[in-house]
Amino acid sequence: MTTALNTLFITLEGARLNKEGERVVVTLHDEKKAEVPLRHLRSVVCLARAWMTPELLESCVEAGIHVSFFGMTGRFLVRVEGLPGGNVLLRRAQFRVADDGARTLEIARAVVVGKLGNARQFLMHARRDAVEERKPVLEEAVRRLSGHLRALERAEDLEQVRGLEGIAARDYFEVFPSLLKGEARRFTFDGRNRRPPRDPLNALLSFGYALLAQECAGALAGVGLDPAVGFLHEDRPGRLSLALDLMEELRAPVVDRLVFSLVNRGQLKPEDFKTEAAGGVLLRDEARKAFLVAYQGAKQVEVQHVFLGQQTSWGLVPHLQALLLARVLRGELDGYPPFAVR
Amino acid sequence: MEPRETWVALSALQHLLFCERQAALIHVERLWVEDVNTAQGRLLHERVDLPGHDARPGRRVERAVRLGCQRLRLTGRADLVEYHPDGTSPTGWRPFPVEVKRARRKSEEADRVQLCAQALCLEEMHGVDVPEGALFHGAEHRRQAVRFDARLRTLTEDAVARMHELLARCQVPAVPRAPKCEKCSLESMCLPQVTAGQRRASDHLRRMVEPVEF
Numbered sequence: 001m002t003t004a005l006n007t008l009f010i011t012l013e014g015a016r017l018n019k020e021g022e023r024v025v026v027t028l029h030d031e032k033k034a035e036v037p038l039r040h041l042r043s044v045v046c047l048a049r050a051w052m053t054p055e056l057l058e059s060c061v062e063a064g065i066h067v068s069f070f071g072m073t074g075r076f077l078v079r080v081e082g083l084p085g086g087n088v089l090l091r092r093a094q095f096r097v098a099d100d101g102a103r104t105l106e107i108a109r110a111v112v113v114g115k116l117g118n119a120r121q122f123l124m125h126a127r128r129d130a131v132e133e134r135k136p137v138l139e140e141a142v143r144r145l146s147g148h149l150r151a152l153e154r155a156e157d158l159e160q161v162r163g164l165e166g167i168a169a170r171d172y173f174e175v176f177p178s179l180l181k182g183e184a185r186r187f188t189f190d191g192r193n194r195r196p197p198r199d200p201l202n203a204l205l206s207f208g209y210a211l212l213a214q215e216c217a218g219a220l221a222g223v224g225l226d227p228a229v230g231f232l233h234e235d236r237p238g239r240l241s242l243a244l245d246l247m248e249e250l251r252a253p254v255v256d257r258l259v260f261s262l263v264n265r266g267q268l269k270p271e272d273f274k275t276e277a278a279g280g281v282l283l284r285d286e287a288r289k290a291f292l293v294a295y296q297g298a299k300q301v302e303v304q305h306v307f308l309g310q311q312t313s314w315g316l317v318p319h320l321q322a323l324l325l326a327r328v329l330r331g332e333l334d335g336y337p338p339f340a341v342r
Numbered sequence: 343m344e345p346r347e348t349w350v351a352l353s354a355l356q357h358l359l360f361c362e363r364q365a366a367l368i369h370v371e372r373l374w375v376e377d378v379n380t381a382q383g384r385l386l387h388e389r390v391d392l393p394g395h396d397a398r399p400g401r402r403v404e405r406a407v408r409l410g411c412q413r414l415r416l417t418g419r420a421d422l423v424e425y426h427p428d429g430t431s432p433t434g435w436r437p438f439p440v441e442v443k444r445a446r447r448k449s450e451e452a453d454r455v456q457l458c459a460q461a462l463c464l465e466e467m468h469g470v471d472v473p474e475g476a477l478f479h480g481a482e483h484r485r486q487a488v489r490f491d492a493r494l495r496t497l498t499e500d501a502v503a504r505m506h507e508l509l510a511r512c513q514v515p516a517v518p519r520a521p522k523c524e525k526c527s528l529e530s531m532c533l534p535q536v537t538a539g540q541r542r543a544s545d546h547l548r549r550m551v552e553p554v555e556f
Contacts, residue, residue: 086371086372086373087370087371087372087512089512090371110543110547113547113550113551114550117550117551120554124554127556135556139556142554142556146553146554149550149551150551152551153551222373223371223373223531224371224372224373306546307541307543307546308533308535308536308541309535309541310535312530316530319530319531320530320533323531323533324533324536327533327536328543332536333536333541333543334542334543334544335542335543335544335547336543337541337543337546337547338547338550340546340549340550
């Protein structure tokens, strides 16, 4: 079992990363800031403009450590990879399935079942902890999601699947204000918005989804799949459609849950955000750090993988799902089994 | 005519003798997990430092030697090859491969096969017999002589042939779960329970859409 789940996040503008022995050393203006053994790392994510020596880059690529660079807002810039992982025959199989309408429909349907099923579980857990007067609202949302899940089983084409996903997303985000507790009610939420996000909760969601999407892309590339050739999401230049497919089932249990636990526990407050002139909302530096620490911590949490019948950690879930998807594409599994939250 | 393009890596033989599925995951699917054990193994290989070995007169030591055997389409690298002076050799010296292993051995047999495969390469490359080599166990700092007898050579050539078959088929064979799986660095990527056909995604999906009760 791999223990290398850690992500080294670099948030220091102008930081320099180099290799000393088998360790990554982070310095800023010649002052040593951090030192991590390479074998403890699964990925390096630079959220600030940082330098990396060729020696370190080479070692990362050889050890299968994903290296990616993001802009300050979480906008993805670049990921460094060695030779494509996996097997060219697997990628060919992926393209063939993507061109096969019936098989694409089945995978897209499974992806949306995963998304709605886990969103429903998230609301069920929230309902359990909610005060009495909020329970009916959450129950109604759960019932609607159940209805959409049933309708999904009968969906006959991709457009119906995508349509149901859209309606379900609206029903789901509509109850988000009911998930805020105590002081956190100062946050407001009027539906999902992005590019740029226009309130703090949307800013947190966007940042979290950007990180998760890159992890999914890395996991897919790691098993040799092409992260850009998706099923639910159609191909579009510059879009990692398969990574977005894989991410759907993990949005609620990984990102949404983390966001609400941070704001409800008072670890993030409305003051931790700033609004730009045109209305876009950004996390302040300290808030970004707090989010990253919590995100990293969440990846270490153990969960039960229902389909595989084994314990794992959240951090490994994208990799296990990518492996399962690879088996589906090769015809070794009868369908795609999304990760199911208990 | 172009030579055939499939080559077996020397390291694959060890994987194959440990587990055919592991060998196929690494060499066909090209999956790899760097964990504590593989990192330590890599470190050990990078810093091969054998006590008292460069000292003997006339003996040459070469590290990270690239090897290949055209006959078996086998290729890779030896950690260390010693060249001993030997009057009975047509070249005046005789190669002596040394393979470095961590203390916790997965399989002694697999180590001997990998070493023998290096010998087969050296025999073809230098045109001399290579009757003997040694395994060096890192943590124990102990060297163990290995004779390349007819039995070990057959075992090694059979392993090469089986690996060629796996590469040609491009498929990952299913194997039952075994106690040795605990020692395998690829355990988390192998998912033997899926391959064994014990789990159906359709049942799983059906359970995910079942109504919930408050």
